[in-house]
Amino acid sequence: MSLIDEILTLKKERNAVILAHNYQRGEVQDIADYTGDSLGLSKKAVEVDADVIVFCGVDFMGESAAILNPDKTVLLPRPEAGCPMADMITPLELQLFKKEHPDAAVVCYVNSSAAIKAESDVCCTSSNSIQVVNSLEEDEVIFVPDQNLANYTQRFTSKKIYPWHGFCPTHHQITAGDVLEAKAKHPGADVIVHPECRKEVIELADGAFSTDGMLKYARATSKDIIVGTEIGMIHRLKKENPGRNFYPISDFVVCPNMKVNTLETVRDSLRDMKTVIKVPEDIRIKAKRALDRMLEVGRGDR
Template identity: 55%
Template sequence: MTENFAEMMEEIKKMKKERNAVIVAHNYQLDEVQELADVVGDSFRLSQYCASTDADVVVFCGVHFMAESAKILSPEKTVLLPEIDAGCPMADMVTPEALIEEKKKYPNATVVCYINTSAAVKAECDVCCTSSNAVNVIRSIPNDEILFVPDKNLGSYVAKQVPDKKIHLWDGYCITHHRVSASDVQKAKGIHPDALVLAHPECRQEVLELADFVGSTAQIIEYAKKSSHDKFLIATEMGILHQLRKDNPDKTFYLLTQGLVCPNMKKTTVESVYNALKHGRYEIKLDEDIIRRARRSLDAMLRVR
């Protein structure tokens, strides 16, 4: 650790106290950013935390839609996204205008959006979900017809778990998870035949069918911790390996394929966090009407147990 880096870390601690700030980080962030954070988790855990913290400032080490969700749940707080161009290609695959048109095709459907959507899209939806609670959210809806946006892979996974619902899928996907193929799984299993495959439901169905366990980042972390097995192939973004190895020093984890990297999640650095606190970069601001309408979909999700 360089002297400048150590000084930066000390200054971050000092500014956090002065500004009554918290730093939250998604599991896919760089290792050193995860270590810096007060709370590390998946979208669901971070959504809950941001809604409950009494901090005045939230520094969100993640991507744009996540920081927007924090702002929707806590409009009185200052929410900072250290790298303003850290976006999400899947979230960009659905716009409010396109969704409004699609809703006309299914006027009786309950509209469910994955949390990987913009605030403006959430404002057009009935209820939000994350990969942790998508199945429970869909099951909780009295209506049998669902329009699910934007992740067709997560939507397909949920449809298999809840066959009594008619689920219309948007044609969106995570470019990182979607590129993993069944042949990637077979190749990795050939190299590590005694390893269990743990996969995220943003992967394609052909991958999930070959997995030993399917779950969100938090669920994968929990499964690995409780499992008596000691070798795992991980089919989700590589950032999760940091927590997995921290929690399980006696177990071995392999990334299923080297393609499992989200460039947007890797944009945030310790220096980004320092600059966010020092200069107020980059504050998330949303229209009050968008906050009000998007809040309904997030609150509906948070009520589901």
Template identity: 55%
Template sequence: MLDRNELKERIKQLKEEKNAVIVAHNYQNDEVQEIADVIGDSLALSRYCANNDKDVIVFCGVHFMAESAKILSPSKTVLLAEIDAGCPMADMITADALREAKKKYPGAVVVCYVNSSAEVKAESDICCTSSNAVEVVKSIPEKDILFVPDKNLGSYVAEKVPEKNIILWEGYCITHHRISVEQVREIKKIHPDALVLVHPECRKEVCEEADFVGSTKQIIDFAEKSEHSKFIIGTEMGVLYKLKRDNPDKTFYLLSQGLICPNMKKTTLESVYNALKEMKYEIKLDENIRLKAKKALDRMIRIG
């Protein structure tokens, strides 16, 4: 069994041998973020992969993220470091179920949160991220929007774009959805001088109690630029690694100890080492599905 330092060295060697890049989502374990070439949100990582000259992408995240990388980098070998890392919210919608919903709302434009499978993206008109969901919906001429699969993000967008009729899917992130408004009020009493920053995957009443609502990257940027020195963070705990590393003079409190995504924590140094050593687990997509999914992503990317 290799120790931590040996694992890091072997990963570095294998990465060079395979002409590989290691990308890690903000919610990954600290040790995984430490050895990554780049850390970020899922779509930013996929776009980074598409724009570099590496042959192999080792994605430290969950399944739909590695799929997005493959959609945008079809000629590259995309490896998901931990094959059992899935996403419960992404599993709350299937392509078949979406096709049925489209029959029910034939005039609605399907806006698909990137936290979904390639098959679901392929059945959608346009994708969005938590950063640009409002802009994407505003850009659509039609009034009726079928927003899938996150009802909390969809509800947040509906408040920002009241001129649209947004039909919500009954999906949610199990990690963000479990935060209660009572928890927010309680921690604000404990740290009254701290700003509350939460993700729009949280419930509506939780977002209403926050000082700032934004994607993981927007939360990171807000904390970095803010003149405040104390923050209560209402998103997955993995983001604390980057926040603390980049802002040593500031203090960060996790809103709830329940803000842990079990799937994001499945990836370890051993996962990354084994992925590179054995070239597993490779993500493969049906080309027809990939091209349809890419259309939905490209439409979003053109918006900005």
């Protein structure tokens, strides 16, 4: 029996659904039932009739799925797959930051731990951060953990934003020089980047979009596109737009944590029912409140 056949057999036996983030390896994306952004996949898990969710992504994504799906078993094939940005703030640090700005609402990027979500008033995604911030009654906003997304959001609101000093190492490493070099190498191509990028990178691009926004942008144009996000995104863009040219802004925009999953780890996770992600109920309820409040504002995509 082939590895893929093993996975399909185990998936049927477990009544499982496989979710894969857009940054996963191409072969993992191809075996998944649904591919997308972290929050969109967690929401999809709520809708599907499955007992087991295999989340091919990083730890905070598995937590989000568990928060929204308390009656389902959520498996993270590689529990060591973490998010450096999510680890850049602790609940205690956020509590102290809140004391410094007592009149500010706390907006938490979904790329964060369940414990940080539980300390926040509302969550946001890279595509709805502006909408979420502008929906708040408060004039001051604490924004955690991504300073780049906070600074991007600040451009579109009159509210005062206090950003935490976290960042995504993968996106933060992209420089203005990378943009200019890619433009010179691929003249005529549009440049789209993620809002987790530095300000000067965003200013040189034709647009800043979430991964879902990038997919929509690609569908709406026939031009070649230089893609300024984790390199795994290229696989899905090419899959959905055959014959089109998509170029990475740099060959080094790779998230190591997003690449640890393989077909073998997906198989092993289903076979051994590992590793189960659990969120303590008191934290889950508070974190879900922040996610629900975001969803009341409008649809969100990472």
